[in-house]
Amino acid sequence: MQELNIIPGTLPPQCEALRQEVRDFVAEHLRDFPLARRVRNWTGGDAEFSRKLGSKGWIGMTWPKEYGGHERTSLERYVVLEELLQAGAPVGMHWVADRQSGPLLMRYSPKVLAPRLVPQIARGELFFCIGMSEPDSGSDLASIRTRATRMADGWSITGRKVWTSGAHNKHYMIALVRTGEGSQRHGGVSQILIDMKTPGITVRPIINQLGEHDFNEVTFDDVRVPAENLIGEEGDGWKQVGAELAYERAGPERYLSSTQLLKEMLDAANPDDPRHAVALGKVVAQYATLRQMSLGVATMLAQGMTPGLAASVVKDQGALVEQAMPDIAHDLFAGWAEPDSPLDLAMRYTAMAVPSFSLRGGTREILRGIIAKGLGLR
Numbered sequence: 327m328q329e330l331n332i333i334p335g336t337l338p339p340q341c342e343a344l345r346q347e348v349r350d351f352v353a354e355h356l357r358d359f360p361l362a363r364r365v366r367n368w369t370g371g372d373a374e375f376s377r378k379l380g381s382k383g384w385i386g387m388t389w390p391k392e393y394g395g396h397e398r399t400s401l402e403r404y405v406v407l408e409e410l411l412q413a414g415a416p417v418g419m420h421w422v423a424d425r426q427s428g429p430l431l432m433r434y435s436p437k438v439l440a441p442r443l444v445p446q447i448a449r450g451e452l453f454f455c456i457g458m459s460e461p462d463s464g465s466d467l468a469s470i471r472t473r474a475t476r477m478a479d480g481w482s483i484t485g486r487k488v489w490t491s492g493a494h495n496k497h498y499m500i501a502l503v504r505t506g507e508g509s510q511r512h513g514g515v516s517q518i519l520i521d522m523k524t525p526g527i528t529v530r531p532i533i534n535q536l537g538e539h540d541f542n543e544v545t546f547d548d549v550r551v552p553a554e555n556l557i558g559e560e561g562d563g564w565k566q567v568g569a570e571l572a573y574e575r576a577g578p579e580r581y582l583s584s585t586q587l588l589k590e591m592l593d594a595a596n597p598d599d600p601r602h603a604v605a606l607g608k609v610v611a612q613y614a615t616l617r618q619m620s621l622g623v624a625t626m627l628a629q630g631m632t633p634g635l636a637a638s639v640v641k642d643q644g645a646l647v648e649q650a651m652p653d654i655a656h657d658l659f660a661g662w663a664e665p666d667s668p669l670d671l672a673m674r675y676t677a678m679a680v681p682s683f684s685l686r687g688g689t690r691e692i693l694r695g696i697i698a699k700g701l702g703l704r
C-alpha cells in the first residue's frame with residue numbers, strides 16, 4: 327500500500343529565466359501559427375519545429391551528455407513543457423521519443439541501441455511511436471498476440487497493432503511482442519525496436535472522429551529485425567512497459583491539452599456577467615490545483631522518487647477537468663460565439679477531442695483500478 331503523498335513544489339529562480347527564454351522563442355517561431363493547429367497541442371507535429379527545439383537543447387533535457395542530453399533538472403524540463411503546451415506548439419513529432427522511448431533505450435539498451443539512437447532523438451531528428459494495443463488487447467495488454475520468433479540472425483515479427491498514433495510518420499516503433507511460449511501472460515512478452523521502413527510492414531490509416539489521420543492499424547508479416555533490437559531481457563517486457571507507462575502518465579500534458587479553449591473563453595468572458603466569473607473562476611482554480619499537483623510530481627521525480635500513484639491521480643483528475651471544458655464553454659458561449667471565430671473553432675475542436683483523453687495512455691477505469699490498488703483499497 328502506498329500513501330498518496332505529493333510534495334509541494336516550487337520552481338527555483340533559474341526556471342523563471344528559462345520560462346522567459348521559451349516564451350520569447352515561441353513568440354518568434356510561432357508568430358503566425360494558426361489556432362486551427364494550436365488546438366491540436368501535443369498531438370500536432372512539425373518535424374522542422376522539433377529540430378529547432380533540439381538545437382535549443384530542449385529535447386532530452388535531463389539526459390546524460392554522453393547520449394546527447396543536456397543534464398538539466400526535471401523542473402527545468404517541466405517549465406519548457408509547460409510553456410510549449412500552453413502555446414499549443416507542434417511538439418507531437420518528438421513527444422513520445424522525448425517522454426518515454428529515449429529513457430527506455432538508455433535504461434535497457436545502454437550500450438547498443440541508446441548510443442546510436444538517443445543523440446538523434448535529442449537533436450529532434452528521430453521520432454518514435456508506441457506499439458502496445460492490438461485489436462483484442464487494449465486494457466488487457468498482457469493478452470497481446472503479435473509474436474516475435476527467434477531466427478538464426480535475429481527476430482521475425484508477425485501480428486497486428488492498432489490505434490498506433492503516428493505510425494505513418496515516425497521512424498521507429500517500440501513494440502510489445504510475445505516471445506514466450508504457451509500460456510505465459512506477463513512473463514512471455516518482450517519489447518523490441520522496429521524500423522518502420524522494414525519490408526513486411528503495412529500501415530493503414532484509421533480516421534478519428536475529428537476526421538483526421540492520427541492513428542493507424544499496423545500489420546507485420548514476417549518482419550525481420552536484428553537480434554540487437556531486443557530491448558532489455560527477453561521476457562522482461564511487462565516490467566519494462568510498466569516503467570514506460572509511468573513516464574507516459576506523469577507529464578503536464580495530462581491536464582494541458584485544452585488550454586487554447588481555456589484562453590479563448592477567458593478572452594471572450596464578459597466581466598459583468600457573474601455566471602462567467604463563477605464558472606471560469608472554478609475552472610481556473612481547478613487548473614491551479616492540478617498544476618500544483620503536477621509540479622509536485624515533477625519535484626518528486628527531481629528528488630529521485632517514483633510518484634506513480636500521484637501521477638495516475640493527476641492524469642485522472644486532469645482528464646476530468648479537461649473533459650468538462652466543452653460543456654462549460656457551451657453553457658457560457660453557445661449561440662453567442664461568432665461562427666468560425668477563434669472561440670467557436672476551439673469549442674468545436676475540443677468537444678470532439680476530449681473523449682479520447684480518458685482512453686489514451688490507459689482508460690479511466692484502468693487508471694482508477696491502479697489508484698485503488700496503490701491505496702490498498704482492492
Ligand SMILES: Cc1cc2nc3c(=O)[nH]c(=O)nc-3n(C[C@H](O)[C@H](O)[C@H](O)COP(=O)(O)OP(=O)(O)OC[C@H]3O[C@@H](n4cnc5c(N)ncnc54)[C@H](O)[C@@H]3O)c2cc1C
Nearest residue numbers: 456457458459463464465489490491682685686687689691
Ligand atoms: C487518441 C488515442 C491515441 C492512442 N495511441 C496509441 C498508441 O500510440 N499506441 C498504442 O499502443 N495504443 C494507443 N491507443 C490505444 C489505447 O491505449 C487503448 O484504446 C486503451 O488502452 C483501451 O484499450 P481498448 O481500446 O482496447 O479498450 P478496451 O480495453 O476494450 O476497453 C473498453 C472499455 O472497457 C473498460 N474496461 C476494460 N477492462 C476493464 C477492467 N478490467 N475493469 C474495468 N473496466 C474495464 C475500459 O476502461 C473501456 O472503457 C490510443 C488511444 C487513443 C484514444
